Amino acid sequence: MKKALALVLAAVLICASVFCFASCGEKKEGAVEDNASKTEVKGTLHMATNAEFEPYEYIKNKKIVGIDPEIAQAICEKLGYELVIDDMKFDSIITAVKSGKADFGMAGMTVTDERKKSVDFTDSYTNTTQVIIVKEDSDIATKKDIKDKHLGVQLGTTGDGIASENSSSIERYNNGADAVLALTQGKIDAVIIDREPARKFVEQNEGLKILDDTFDGEEYAICVKKDSVLTDELNDAIQELTEDGTIAKIINKYIK
Numbered sequence: 001m002k003k004a005l006a007l008v009l010a011a012v013l014i015c016a017s018v019f020c021f022a023s024c025g026e027k028k029e030g031a032v033e034d035n036a037s038k039t040e041v042k043g044t045l046h047m048a049t050n051a052e053f054e055p056y057e058y059i060k061n062k063k064i065v066g067i068d069p070e071i072a073q074a075i076c077e078k079l080g081y082e083l084v085i086d087d088m089k090f091d092s093i094i095t096a097v098k099s100g101k102a103d104f105g106m107a108g109m110t111v112t113d114e115r116k117k118s119v120d121f122t123d124s125y126t127n128t129t130q131v132i133i134v135k136e137d138s139d140i141a142t143k144k145d146i147k148d149k150h151l152g153v154q155l156g157t158t159g160d161g162i163a164s165e166n167s168s169s170i171e172r173y174n175n176g177a178d179a180v181l182a183l184t185q186g187k188i189d190a191v192i193i194d195r196e197p198a199r200k201f202v203e204q205n206e207g208l209k210i211l212d213d214t215f216d217g218e219e220y221a222i223c224v225k226k227d228s229v230l231t232d233e234l235n236d237a238i239q240e241l242t243e244d245g246t247i248a249k250i251i252n253k254y255i256k
């Protein structure tokens with residue numbers, strides 16, 4: 001009888017420990033799965049931009065919207081990052097990326113050799129040209145005519161570079177809108193700026209036009225801290241989103 005009781009007890013103990021082992025195991029596996037699904041979001045990426053550059057980045061209903069934020073969001077979703085956008089002056093973006101304050105910069109930013117000394121660039125995701133905005137009745141008809149004119153640009157942009165090669169009389173503004181306002185007020189003779197923002201400014205302000213004569217093509221890309229592994233990750237995503245048509249779709253949504 002005692003023996004039988006001992007056997008039953010032993011069996012109960014064995015069952016209990018097997019059950020515990022199994023369920024503990026399950027729990028552990030479950031926890032691992034939980035972690036795995038959480039690590040899908042690898043962390044947060046801070047994007048430095050200047051949201052004064054419609055249609056690439058601008059503020060609408062208190063939100064930063066545009067081509068770049070949408071492409072950045074698609075890239076982050078693909079790579080498993082959460083995107084946070086930090087708005088700043090265009091001129092501060094490279095410094096923010098260089099210092100690690102931002103993980104990448106995306107702001108209709110043209111790849112230039114000068115900038116490549118400070119940051120790396122991903123592959124290009126789209127392109128542009130610098131154009132000249134003048135008043136409809138301006139005597140400036142081609143790019144030759146901007147020589148020594150009073151030019152307005154956005155500080156630190158490629159347009160600023162072109163203006164500097166052509167004139168010593170330059171007004172540098174923190175954003176394109178201020179430059180265009182000065183043009184409408186007759187304070188400057190022309191504004192040199194990227195094609196699509198120029199089209200928006202001409203749409204939004206009466207009496208302005210864009211000259212047909214434009215400058216050389218430029219490539220837009222994302223800037224990243226030098227030698228960061230993030231550049232390769234971003235490039236993989238850019239390639240996939242180019243191939244599957246996502247990037248073209250986003251651009252076509254904003255540029256008709």
Ligand code: GLN
Pocket residue numbers: 050053090107108109110111154156157158159194
């Ligand atoms: N594409 C120009 C540059 O990179 C202007 C960019 C901008 O003003 N956001 O300098």
